[in-house]
Structure formats: structure tokens, C-alpha cells
Amino acid sequence: MRDGFSKYARRLAPGVLILLAGCAGDYPQIMTQPVSEWGQIQIDIWALVTWWTVPILVIVIGVLAFILVRFRERPGGPEPKHVYGSTKIEVIWTVIPAIIVLIIAIPTIQAIFALQEEVPEDALVVEAIGHQWWWEFRYPEEGIITANQFYVPVGRPVALMLRSNDVIHSFWIPRLGGKRDVNPVVRTPEGVEPMHLNHIVLTVDSAGEYLGQCAEFCGTSHAIMRMMAVAVEPEEYDAWVEAMTVPEEPEADLAQVGHDIFMRSTCIACHAIEGTRAQGRLGPDLTMMGDRFSIGAGLMANTEENMTEWLLHAPELKKGILMPGARVEAGGMPPTALSREDARAVAAYLASLRLPDPLVPAPTAPAADPPAGAEREPAAGEREPLPMGPEPESD
Amino acid sequence: MNAEAHAAHPAHSHPPTATGLDNLKLGFWVFLGSETLFFGTFIATYMIYVGRSLEGPYPHEILDIPLTTVSTFILLMSSLAMVLALNAVQKDNRRGALLWLMMTAGLGSIFLGFQAYEFTHFYNEGLTLQSSIFGTTFFILTGFHGIHVTVGVIWLMILWLQTYAGRIRSADALKVEIAGLYWHFVDIVWIVIFMLVYLMQEG
Amino acid sequence: MPTTETTRSTSRSVGAVLWDWLTTVDHKKIGILYGATALVFFVLGGVEAMLIRWQLSRPEAAFIDPDLYNQLFTMHGVTMVFLVGMPIAVAFFNYLIPLQIGARDVAFPRLNAFSYWVFLFGGIFMYTSVFAGIAPDGGWFGYANLSLREYSPGPNMDFYALGLQILGIGSIAGGVNFITTIINLRAPGMKFMRMPLFTWMAFVTSFIIITALPVLAVALFMLTFDRFWDTHFFNVMAGGDPVLWQHLFWLFGHPEVYILILPAFGIASEVIPTFSRKPLFGYAIMVFSGVLIGFISWGVWGHHMFTTGMGPIADAFFTISTMIIAIPTGVKVFNWLATMWGGAIRFTTAMLFAVAMVALFTIGGISGMMHAASPADLQQHDTYFVVAHFHYVLIGGLLMGVFAGFYYWYPKVSGRFMSEKLGKWHFWTFFIGFNAVFFPMHWVGLFGMPRRIYTYAEELNLGALNLFMSAMSLFMVVGTMFFIWNLVRSWRKGEPAVANPWGGSTLEWSTTSPPPDFNFAELPVVRSRNPLWDNPEDYDERVHTEPAGGVHMPNPSFWPLITAFGSAITLILFMTHIWWMPLVGLAITAVATINWAFEPAG
The missing domain is CATH 1.20.5 (Single alpha-helices involved in coiled-coils or other helix-helix interfaces)
Structure with missing residues (x-):
């Protein structure tokens, strides 16, 4: 019954939704168009409840409207008959909702259990760690750490292991499916209380970039705790893994200058870039920063100009964060004292940390459409191709 | 029925109530219902955190069951004294009332003395509010209970003074009865705490 | 102190009037105090709401600093729940319960005054923080461990922990008072199953208050100790569990929802029969469904925590219990419809609000069913879909009911009608504004806008809808202005009202408008559920004619x-x-x- 129904609901629910909204548009965080079975189950249940309950609403409003028209006081009308109740009617309108509840409850409970999947053997394990206010993603088997944007292969189960480094967050990428809280690790005599460490197991069906954000209020800049899942074809995913584990080399002069500034300033106390001496773990990992969808966990577009501003004024642009600005201290850390030129150079360096584009070189025609997931244009238009710089020293 | 109600409460000029119960008594029962949830929540919290302490001293190392059995017994006896005090007031037995009210308050104070000793001792052993989750939940639970006992003792002392001044007679027995309700409630809460915290400890 | 003989003095000095109000133990005056104070907070909470809407009118807007925004939405929630929703219900309880059951006052008049003053001081204390710019900023739900000193170092959450504690004291005292009053002070013949439905709902609400508030009190004590003395209730490093706070808070918090809505159910159950000129359909079912809701409200708290990770068994349990609570609630709606069916409906402002309440509450109930289903809630939780839902329940349900109650009982309280003309303006502007703000909000939620964010990304494509909602919220402001102007103006200039201006059936309409200090000269004798309809001859002017010797009052x-x-x-x-x-x-x-x-x- 459930299957037949859900097919029906699947086809209709989004259509009706858009119809009712009266405006079709592109909503990157829409919850009714999931790209995983995990998310689809949730929306099917929503559709199920909707189909069974909205008619009740329509009936109630309809009857109410009828009553208001039909039984309005009329001059000289008869005195209304005093009716005190009717057991029969009361039974009817208690039992019918009860039956509807039952009809809804059975598939709902099946769905609840279906959503609590154990981690399968072949799953890609990704630890998603909440911080105030950014996301850290660790791939323990691949040895990759990244932040705010993470790659997953299409068609393979992904196990997102959620935990928080500080307060409670909630992991929510609507197109992938519903949210689960990202709870802090509770210490117990046995080590760690595993009860509240949630995980999500899902398989992404189609490639694309999916926006999400923290969905549990977590302090000052809770609104700017966004993230992006990039779902790519398996071979592209493998290429991404490879790229992430190979040291980066700045290409341009300015980028080289920026590299040197980055490596000798306090940046590296908190930030890590794979293959360099920067191995700080307090802040977001910056490997392949040039390919991120944003700066500051969704604060602004990832352009060199924005990055320069960010490096100079981070605490003013995003309140409450630990990263100091050029003149302003933050989180007990002194100002970086970077000049605008320094910041521009560092921005150029960070922008140069890019994945190969396309991730997997097309075998025949290089002009072919870039695969999904790698289709982002270079973020900064003003970045000029410069001759290859000297190899960076990672001392 | 009206006449009876009036006869039973000549000092109260309220009109007779719908149920025949005195307002104050009924209201106090309702209040105790609320208090039950209050202590219930603290006790539930304690139980949830049993065995979750990361650092000692742990309950089994520090809770002294024989000692607390004595103090529990004393608090139980104070309930008995409370019953006798009410009985004496109802019979207009002023001397008895004075004796048993004093006895109740005195036994309550001894219980508090035990608790003060226990707290000091635990503190010296390294169990503090901040030492572990056990310290936190134990001191807060028993501390709130102790505050309730303290309020009860003060209440009883006031009643004693009033009785001494001759202002509480059998007609005012309700005042003592309500204090008694409170006292027995606090006593029962302690028995629950004693069982769950002291006798059924794990880890 | 001499016994006060109850006579209305006509000319008194300001000091004497002030002293009178400061020392009053009259349930009617205390009711008015509660109502007036709650309305002041209602305006403050409304201003906060408008500032929130201002900030959200554009994506990536920077009108309001994030820290201030967090204070605003926290205080909007705290205000509307604790300083408006509960006290406004208590205002009605105070004024009406003794009148409806045929009593001269509540069981503990001085405790009643105490409750009010505690509420006032608690409210003032909390608002001191707002005007000092250090208001609570951790959400009205104050989730640990964000609310601990480590993550909220300022005094903000201290105001939360201590302020709510103060308010809780007054609420519990009030609950005890009303329960005792209803059990003990019913007039001769006023059996439980003859009590007006409003009083019944007040009775159930009071039980929820005395049982739910202590749970909050304990949670707040724990938070206070954690913040002030570094105890470990919610400190994860020492084995404390922040999820415990969630359980305790919602164990209080969900019954709290019914504390807010049941009084409005009671009001609708009085207004609808009067203006349909028909007795309430299925009285006994209405009573029992209210009682049942009160009981089940204790078993549904987990539906606030489906995303917390309670495990499938708990999720399934709370899904079912939440869906079950919809059944008695639905029955109430059907019975209101049946009460109107075959009646002679008069569209007074009070009736308009009551009818709107039935319709809008049903919308809120239906969306409630949607996130009662835990799988669907995984998406909807903490989005604007939920915000839309509970504003339909709390504005569409509670506030519409309260407005109905104001228009209905105002003549009883003041002896004058509120203006029907202003009332209609109030109704239509508020009704249209409300729906225009909160109906699109369902889609804003479904399109992926989370709650409690001070800004949202431009690419979410939600700017237009948000701007529309923000603009439409001005209608609600206008409606509220009509309401307040109507309240103030009608106090002196309204049409005079007789004892039973609407043809109501319950005891409060048997005495004068406004009632004498002693309410009833002789305690009325009740012979049926609708005494003024069934036995009007029992209630002539003797009810309110002061006897020669005066009436002994507290x-x-x-x-x-x-x-x-x-x-x-x-x-x-x-x-x-x-x-x-x-x-x-x-x-x-x-x-x-x-x-x-x-x-x-x-």
C-alpha cells in the first residue's frame, strides 16, 4: 500500500506545492525535492499526512462557511432549538479521526525505523563536526580534512557521523534530507556517551551542489553557519580525494608572496593547508580554499576581493568568531596586523588553492561539458594567469 | 451541614465551602502536589546521573548508610512527634502541644545537624558541588530537601511560640495540621531520597 | 484593621486610589491589573516582532546587529509566552472564575495579589535587561550547553534563569489558588458538570500549571547553579548531559502549550453558544476532551526533540501520542461547529474572533499533525514551517480567543460596550494581516529557511516572500492599535451595558455590569448548566442588591x-x-x- 501511495504522492506533492505557492522558482534549500531515498521517505510521510489531513481542514472551513451563511440571525427568525448533543455524532467524529490517525501512524512508524539505518560496510564515512560557526568534515579512511564544503560520490552510501566541538548544532542539507542534531560529546566513565552522537546514512542519487546550514540555534552567528555538499560521479570523487591529499603549489607571484606571508604569520596557528607547514586545527582547514563556495561558512562569495576584506575585518564581518582582524583582536587572539597588500597576497594564495578543473580530464574532447560538481567558474574574474612561480618551500 | 462547618471552624469567617474541606487545607494539598513534581524532577535527575561521575569520591566510597539510617530514624520519629503534637492541640492539651511541637522541631534540627555534619565531612573528603556529577546532584537534591526541613523547623518554632502565648487552641488545630502535612511530606520525600540515593546506590 | 464595607466611593484622591490598587485583594481588580500589565508586555513583544520582521525583510540585511537580533527573538518568545499568554489567561481566570461559579472572591485573595505582584516584578526584572541591552539571547528554550557560562558569559542568560524562576513562583501560587477556588467555592447547586466550560478549562489549565511549572523551576535551578557555581548538570566535560535540559524544558514546555491554548478554548466555548443562541453542543465531551488534552499533554514533549536523536522507539512513541492528542482537539472543533449549526448567529466582534479562532486554530492543528510525524519533522523542525504552525496556534488560537474574550466580557468589567465599529476594523485588519504574514510562512519554511537566523542568503530566493510578510505585518500593528484605542476609549465613552447585554447563560451575567465588590449579595443557587436561560426567574436584582448590613469582604x-x-x-x-x-x-x-x-x- 505504501509503495503505491508514495509513488502517487511523489508525483503530486511537489506539483501541488508549487501550484499553491503560485510562484515557481529556484530554491536551493527546498525540502520537497530530496535527492536521496533517505530524504524521500521523509517527504513521502509529509505528503501522506497532508493528503489525509488537509481534506479535514477543507471540510471544517467549508462547513464553517456554510454555517455562517445559512445560520446567521434573521429578523423574526425562530428561536434556535436547544440541542445539547448527540452521542452518535460524537462517536462518529471521534472514531473517524482515530482511524485517520491509525492510517497515518502505521507508515510513519515504518518510516521512523527505516530512517535509523546502521552504517553499512561499504559506506563512505564522513565525520561532520560542528563548530561555532563553521563545519569541519573529516574523511578518516581517506585522511582528508576539509571545511564547510564536502564532496560525496553519487550512488554510494555516505555515513555522516555527527558531533559537536562546542554547543548543539544541527546538520541540515534540505536536498539531501532532514536534519539531525549535532550534539557535543558527553564524557562518561566508559569514555564517551554514544547515545546522542547521531549519524545519517544516505545515498545521493544525482550529482549537484546542495546548500545547507545549521538548524539549531547555536549563538551569535548561527545564521552564518552554512555548508555545501558537492555530489559528484565516483571517478570524480576519486580524483578529488587524490587532489586533496597532494600538496598544493602556488602558481602566481602574488600567490607565492601570499603563501610566504601566510606561513610566517599567525594564520597557521589555527588553519591547516594540506602539504604545507600550516597544520593548525582550531579553525577551518583551508586545503583547496580556492574552490570553496564561500568565505566564512556562507558569509560571502569566494572572491579575492571578499577574501581580502575578510582577512582584514573578519570579526566585524561575522560577529563572535575567533579569527582576529588586521586591527581588531578576537577570541583572545591579537590582531594580525596584516596590511592591505599582505591581505591581498594571502587572498591570491588562497584563491590559487584549486582543484584541477575538470576533476577528471575528459578522455577525448577537452571542450566537453565539465562534469557536475566541477562546473564552478573561477571565482575571481580579475585573477590573471601568471607564469609559474618557484616551487614553494614547505619548511 | 452549614451549621456543622461553622461549628468546626468558628475562627474562620469564610462561608462554608462546597466540599466541606477547609480552603487552606485543600490549597495546601494542591501545593504539595506541585512540590511532588519539584522533588520528583530533582530525584529523576539524580537517578539519570547515577554512575556517570568521572571522578571520585564515588557514592559507595563516601555514603555512610549506618549514620544516615540514624538520621532517617530521627526524622521519622519527628513525624510521630508531629502527630502527637496535633493530637495534643486538638485536645487543648497545651503542655502536650508545647512538648511535642518542641520535640518535632528538635528532632528536625538534629536531622539538620546530621546533614551539616555529613556535608562538612563529604566536603573534607573532596566531594563538592563541583567535584563531579555525583557531587552536583547529591548536594543539590539533599540541599533542597534540607532547606525544606529548615523551613519546617522555623514554622514549628513559630507555632510553638504561638502556643506558648496561648494563641493556639483546639479551634486553631488546622494551623498545626497544615504544618503537619508539610512536615510529613518532607519526611516522605526524605525516605524516597534515602532509599534511592543511599540504599540503592550503584557505582 | 477595620472590616471594609464595600461601597464604591466616587471621589478619592490619587493617593487613595493608588493605595487601593496596591493593597487590593479583589479578584476583579487583580484581574484588571493582570490584563493591563499583560497588554503592556504584548505591545513590547509586538515591537520586538516588528523589529525582527524589519531585519528579515531583505536578505543579507544589516539593520540589526546579530547579538541584538538574538535578544529580540528570545525576548519575543519569552514575552509572548510568559508575560502575555499566561498572564492574560490568568486575567480572565481571576475576573471570571468567581463570577462564573457564584463566589465572592477566590479562595486566597491575598495569595492572588501576591501572584500578580510577583508576575509584575518578574516582568520588570526581565525588561530591565532589555532596556539595558543585555537581554537573554539563548532562545526562549534556553538550550544548554549554549546557555552555560562558558558559551554565554554575559549576564543575559542570568536574567533568563532568574526571571523565569520569579514568574514561575507567581504562576504556581495562582494555580493553587484557582484549583482551590473551583473545588471549594462553587455556589450551591454548582456541580462540577454544571460549571461553565471556561471555568472547566481554567481548572484543567491550573492543574497543568502546578505540575508543569515545578519541572521548569528545577531545570532553571540547575541552569542557575551551573552558571553561578560551576556545577555540572549540563557540563559535558564532567559527564553532564545537555539533552537532559531539553527533556526537562519540553516536559514543562509542551504542557505549557496547553496552558496557553486551553483558556482560549474555554473562551470560545462561552462566546459561540451565546452568539448562536444555542447551548454548547456536547458539553460533557467538551469537558472530557479538555481533561484528556491536559493528561496527554504530559506525554508528547518528545516531539520537540525528534532531531535530538532519541532513538526510533521514543520517536515512534511521541509521534503516536502527538497524533492522538489531535483527536480530542478535533472533537472540540467539531463541537463548536455543531453548536453553531442550527443557531441564530450574531456577528458581533466577539463572535467574529471566536469563529476566526476555530478556523485558524484548525489550520495550526493540521500543520501540527504534519510535524507530529517524526520523519516529516526531520525536515520541518526549526524552520519557518514550524514558526507558521505555532503562530497559527498561538495567534490564531490563543490570541483570537483572547480578543473574543475582551469584546465579550468588556461590558461586564466596565459596564460599557467596546465599539463594534472599531472592533470590526480591528478584526479585519488583524485577521487579514495575520494570515498574510503567517500563511506564506509555511512556504518560506518549506523552501528552506531555518528559524532564529538574523539573516538569510540571497540565493535562497526568499527575499520577496519575506518582504511581503514584513509589509503585511503592519496590518497587525494597525489592528492592535484599533484594539487598544477601542479598549481605552470605551472605558468612558462606550455605550452603557446592562447586566446581561449579550443574553449569556452563565452566572457572571446575573450580577450588575460592573459587578459590585461582593459580586453576589446572596450566593446564587444553580439548578442547571445554563442557569440564566433555564431559570431566569432565579436571578433578579436580589442577586446584586447590597443587604442592609453590608457584605463582609476580605x-x-x-x-x-x-x-x-x-x-x-x-x-x-x-x-x-x-x-x-x-x-x-x-x-x-x-x-x-x-x-x-x-x-x-x-
Whole structure:
């Protein structure tokens, strides 16, 4: 019954939704168009409840409207008959909702259990760690750490292991499916209380970039705790893994200058870039920063100009964060004292940390459409191709 | 029925109530219902955190069951004294009332003395509010209970003074009865705490 | 102190009037105080809401600083729940319960005054923080461990922990008072199953208050100890579990929802029969469904925590219990419809609001069913879909009911009608504004906008809808202005009202408008559920004609005010971080309590 129904609901629910909204548009965080079975189950249940309950609403409003028209006081009308109740009617309108509840409850409970999947053997394990206010993603088997944007292969189960480094967050990428809280690790005599460490197991069906954000209020800049899942074809995913584990080399002069500034300033106390001496773990990992969808966990577009501003004024642009600005201290850390030129150079360096584009070189025609997931244009238009710089020293 | 109600409460000029119960008594029962949830929540919290302490001293190392059995017994006896005090007031037995009210308050104070000793001792052993989750939940639970006992003792002392001044007679027995309700409630809460915290400890 | 003989003096000095209100133990005056104070907070909470809407009118807007925004949405929630929703219900309880059951006052008039003063001091305390710019900023739900000192170092959440504690004291005292009043002070013949439905809902609500508020009190104590003395209730490093806070908060928090909505159900159940000129359909079912809702409200708290990770069995349990609670709630809606069916409906403003309440609450109920289903809630939780839902329940349900109650009982309280013309303006602007703001909000949620964010990304494509909602919220402001102007203007200039201006069936309409201080000269004798319809001959002017010897009423007292001040200041002084300072407040409380206890009640 459930299957037949859900097919029906699947086809209709989004259509009706858009119809009712009266405006079709592109909503990157829409919850009714999931790209995983995990998310689809949730929306099917929503559709199920909707189909069974909205008619009740329509009936109630309809009857109410009828009553208001039909039984309005009329001059000289008869005195209304005093009716005190009717057991029969009361039974009817208690039992019918009860039956509807039952009809809804059975598939709902099946769905609840279906959503609590154990981690399968072949799953890609990704630890998603909440911080105030950014996301850290660790791939323990691949040895990759990244932040705010993470790659997953299409068609393979992904196990997102959620935990928080500080307060409670909630992991929510609507197109992938519903949210689960990202709870802090509770210490117990046995080590760690595993009860509240949630995980999500899902398989992404189609490639694309999916926006999400923290969905549990977590302090000052809770609104700017966004993230992006990039779902790519398996071979592209493998290429991404490879790229992430190979040291980066700045290409341009300015980028080289920026590299040197980055490596000798306090940046590296908190930030890590794979293959360099920067191995700080307090802040977001910056490997392949040039390919991120944003700066500051969704604060602004990832352009060199924005990055320069960010490096100079981070605490003013995003309140409450630990990263100091050029003149302003933050989180007990002194100002970086970077000049605008320094910041521009560092921005150029960070922008140069890019994945190969396309991730997997097309075998025949290089002009072919870039695969999904790698289709982002270079973020900064003003970045000029410069001759290859000297190899960076990672001392 | 009206006449009876009036006869039973000549000092109260309220009109007779719908149920025949005195307002104050009924209201106090309702209040105790609320208090039950209050202590219930603290006790539930304690139980949830049993065995979750990361650092000692742990309950089994520090809770002294024989000692607390004595103090529990004393608090139980104070309930008995409370019953006798009410009985004496109802019979207009002023001397008895004075004796048993004093006895109740005195036994309550001894219980508090035990608790003060226990707290000091635990503190010296390294169990503090901040030492572990056990310290936190134990001191807060028993501390709130102790505050309730303290309020009860003060209440009883006031009643004693009033009785001494001759202002509480059998007609005012309700005042003592309500204090008694409170006292027995606090006593029962302690028995629950004693069982769950002291006798059924794990880890 | 002499016994007050109850006569209305006509000309008194300002000081005497002030003293009268400060020391009053009259349930009617206290009811008015509650109502007036709650309306002031309603305006403040509304201003906060408008500032929120201003900030959200554009994506990536920077009108309001994030820290301030967090204070605004926190205080909007705290205000509307604790300083408006509950006290406004209590205002109606105070004024109406004794009148509806045929009593001269509540069981404990001085405790009643105490409850009010505690509420006032608690409210003032919380709003001190707002005007000082250090208001609570961790959400009205104050989730640990964000609310601990480590992550909220300022005094903000201290105001939350201590302020709500103060408000809780007053609520519990009020609950005890109303339960005792309803059980003990019913007039002869006023059996439980003859009580007006409003009183019944007040009765159920009071039980929820005395059982739910202690749970909050304990949670707040734990938070206070964690914040002030570094205890470990919610400290993960020492084995404390923040999820415990969630359980305790929602264990209180969901019954709280029914504390807010049941009084509005009660109001609708009075207004609809009167203006349909038909008795309530299925009285007994209405009573039992209310009682059942009260009971089940204790078993649904987990539906606030489906995303927390309670495991499938708990999720399934709370899904089912939440869906079950919809059944008695639905039955209430059907019975209201049946009450109107076949009636002679008069579209007074009160009736319009009551009918709107039935319709809008149903919308909120239906969306409630949607996130009762845990799988669907995984998406909807903490999005604007939920915000839309509970505003339909709380504005569409509670506030529409309360507005209906204001228009319905205003003539009883003031002796004058509120203007029907202004009332219609109030209704239509507010009704249209409300729906225009909150109906699109369902889609804003479905399109992926989370709650409690001070800004949203442009690419979410939600700017237009948000701007529309923000603009439409101005209609609600206009509606509220009509309402307040109507309240103020009608107090002196409204059409005079007779004892039973609407042709109501319950006892409060048997006495004058406004009622004499003693309510009833002789306690009325009740012979049916709708006494004024079934036995009108029983209730002539003897009901309110003062007998020659006067009516003995409780003495006014100053001590409830002082005791309330002492209790509030005891908690407030914790803010000083000087351990003995609260003892000062305790001393005031003790002195006042003893004086209270030894003062003749009259």
C-alpha cells in the first residue's frame, strides 16, 4: 500500500506545492525535492499526512462557511432549538479521526525505523563536526580534512557521523534530507556517551551542489553557519580525494608572496593547508580554499576581493568568531596586523588553492561539458594567469 | 451541614465551602502536589546521573548508610512527634502541644545537624558541588530537601511560640495540621531520597 | 484593621486610589491589573516582532546587529509566552472564575495579589535587561550547553534563569489558588458538570500549571547553579548531559502549550453558544476532551526533540501520542461547529474572533499533525514551517480567543460596550494581516529557511516572500492599535451595558455590569448548566442588591506586595554574585510573610 501511495504522492506533492505557492522558482534549500531515498521517505510521510489531513481542514472551513451563511440571525427568525448533543455524532467524529490517525501512524512508524539505518560496510564515512560557526568534515579512511564544503560520490552510501566541538548544532542539507542534531560529546566513565552522537546514512542519487546550514540555534552567528555538499560521479570523487591529499603549489607571484606571508604569520596557528607547514586545527582547514563556495561558512562569495576584506575585518564581518582582524583582536587572539597588500597576497594564495578543473580530464574532447560538481567558474574574474612561480618551500 | 462547618471552624469567617474541606487545607494539598513534581524532577535527575561521575569520591566510597539510617530514624520519629503534637492541640492539651511541637522541631534540627555534619565531612573528603556529577546532584537534591526541613523547623518554632502565648487552641488545630502535612511530606520525600540515593546506590 | 464595607466611593484622591490598587485583594481588580500589565508586555513583544520582521525583510540585511537580533527573538518568545499568554489567561481566570461559579472572591485573595505582584516584578526584572541591552539571547528554550557560562558569559542568560524562576513562583501560587477556588467555592447547586466550560478549562489549565511549572523551576535551578557555581548538570566535560535540559524544558514546555491554548478554548466555548443562541453542543465531551488534552499533554514533549536523536522507539512513541492528542482537539472543533449549526448567529466582534479562532486554530492543528510525524519533522523542525504552525496556534488560537474574550466580557468589567465599529476594523485588519504574514510562512519554511537566523542568503530566493510578510505585518500593528484605542476609549465613552447585554447563560451575567465588590449579595443557587436561560426567574436584582448590613469582604493588605517584592529581590540579588546578598531579600520575604500570616484576613 505504501509503495503505491508514495509513488502517487511523489508525483503530486511537489506539483501541488508549487501550484499553491503560485510562484515557481529556484530554491536551493527546498525540502520537497530530496535527492536521496533517505530524504524521500521523509517527504513521502509529509505528503501522506497532508493528503489525509488537509481534506479535514477543507471540510471544517467549508462547513464553517456554510454555517455562517445559512445560520446567521434573521429578523423574526425562530428561536434556535436547544440541542445539547448527540452521542452518535460524537462517536462518529471521534472514531473517524482515530482511524485517520491509525492510517497515518502505521507508515510513519515504518518510516521512523527505516530512517535509523546502521552504517553499512561499504559506506563512505564522513565525520561532520560542528563548530561555532563553521563545519569541519573529516574523511578518516581517506585522511582528508576539509571545511564547510564536502564532496560525496553519487550512488554510494555516505555515513555522516555527527558531533559537536562546542554547543548543539544541527546538520541540515534540505536536498539531501532532514536534519539531525549535532550534539557535543558527553564524557562518561566508559569514555564517551554514544547515545546522542547521531549519524545519517544516505545515498545521493544525482550529482549537484546542495546548500545547507545549521538548524539549531547555536549563538551569535548561527545564521552564518552554512555548508555545501558537492555530489559528484565516483571517478570524480576519486580524483578529488587524490587532489586533496597532494600538496598544493602556488602558481602566481602574488600567490607565492601570499603563501610566504601566510606561513610566517599567525594564520597557521589555527588553519591547516594540506602539504604545507600550516597544520593548525582550531579553525577551518583551508586545503583547496580556492574552490570553496564561500568565505566564512556562507558569509560571502569566494572572491579575492571578499577574501581580502575578510582577512582584514573578519570579526566585524561575522560577529563572535575567533579569527582576529588586521586591527581588531578576537577570541583572545591579537590582531594580525596584516596590511592591505599582505591581505591581498594571502587572498591570491588562497584563491590559487584549486582543484584541477575538470576533476577528471575528459578522455577525448577537452571542450566537453565539465562534469557536475566541477562546473564552478573561477571565482575571481580579475585573477590573471601568471607564469609559474618557484616551487614553494614547505619548511 | 452549614451549621456543622461553622461549628468546626468558628475562627474562620469564610462561608462554608462546597466540599466541606477547609480552603487552606485543600490549597495546601494542591501545593504539595506541585512540590511532588519539584522533588520528583530533582530525584529523576539524580537517578539519570547515577554512575556517570568521572571522578571520585564515588557514592559507595563516601555514603555512610549506618549514620544516615540514624538520621532517617530521627526524622521519622519527628513525624510521630508531629502527630502527637496535633493530637495534643486538638485536645487543648497545651503542655502536650508545647512538648511535642518542641520535640518535632528538635528532632528536625538534629536531622539538620546530621546533614551539616555529613556535608562538612563529604566536603573534607573532596566531594563538592563541583567535584563531579555525583557531587552536583547529591548536594543539590539533599540541599533542597534540607532547606525544606529548615523551613519546617522555623514554622514549628513559630507555632510553638504561638502556643506558648496561648494563641493556639483546639479551634486553631488546622494551623498545626497544615504544618503537619508539610512536615510529613518532607519526611516522605526524605525516605524516597534515602532509599534511592543511599540504599540503592550503584557505582 | 477595620472590616471594609464595600461601597464604591466616587471621589478619592490619587493617593487613595493608588493605595487601593496596591493593597487590593479583589479578584476583579487583580484581574484588571493582570490584563493591563499583560497588554503592556504584548505591545513590547509586538515591537520586538516588528523589529525582527524589519531585519528579515531583505536578505543579507544589516539593520540589526546579530547579538541584538538574538535578544529580540528570545525576548519575543519569552514575552509572548510568559508575560502575555499566561498572564492574560490568568486575567480572565481571576475576573471570571468567581463570577462564573457564584463566589465572592477566590479562595486566597491575598495569595492572588501576591501572584500578580510577583508576575509584575518578574516582568520588570526581565525588561530591565532589555532596556539595558543585555537581554537573554539563548532562545526562549534556553538550550544548554549554549546557555552555560562558558558559551554565554554575559549576564543575559542570568536574567533568563532568574526571571523565569520569579514568574514561575507567581504562576504556581495562582494555580493553587484557582484549583482551590473551583473545588471549594462553587455556589450551591454548582456541580462540577454544571460549571461553565471556561471555568472547566481554567481548572484543567491550573492543574497543568502546578505540575508543569515545578519541572521548569528545577531545570532553571540547575541552569542557575551551573552558571553561578560551576556545577555540572549540563557540563559535558564532567559527564553532564545537555539533552537532559531539553527533556526537562519540553516536559514543562509542551504542557505549557496547553496552558496557553486551553483558556482560549474555554473562551470560545462561552462566546459561540451565546452568539448562536444555542447551548454548547456536547458539553460533557467538551469537558472530557479538555481533561484528556491536559493528561496527554504530559506525554508528547518528545516531539520537540525528534532531531535530538532519541532513538526510533521514543520517536515512534511521541509521534503516536502527538497524533492522538489531535483527536480530542478535533472533537472540540467539531463541537463548536455543531453548536453553531442550527443557531441564530450574531456577528458581533466577539463572535467574529471566536469563529476566526476555530478556523485558524484548525489550520495550526493540521500543520501540527504534519510535524507530529517524526520523519516529516526531520525536515520541518526549526524552520519557518514550524514558526507558521505555532503562530497559527498561538495567534490564531490563543490570541483570537483572547480578543473574543475582551469584546465579550468588556461590558461586564466596565459596564460599557467596546465599539463594534472599531472592533470590526480591528478584526479585519488583524485577521487579514495575520494570515498574510503567517500563511506564506509555511512556504518560506518549506523552501528552506531555518528559524532564529538574523539573516538569510540571497540565493535562497526568499527575499520577496519575506518582504511581503514584513509589509503585511503592519496590518497587525494597525489592528492592535484599533484594539487598544477601542479598549481605552470605551472605558468612558462606550455605550452603557446592562447586566446581561449579550443574553449569556452563565452566572457572571446575573450580577450588575460592573459587578459590585461582593459580586453576589446572596450566593446564587444553580439548578442547571445554563442557569440564566433555564431559570431566569432565579436571578433578579436580589442577586446584586447590597443587604442592609453590608457584605463582609476580605481586608485589603499590603503584605502580598512586600512578600512578592522580597521573593523577587531574593532571586534578583543573585545577579550581584555576592553570596549573602540574596539573604537580604529572604529577610524581607520572611518579615512580610510573618506579617501576612498574622494579619487578620477579614
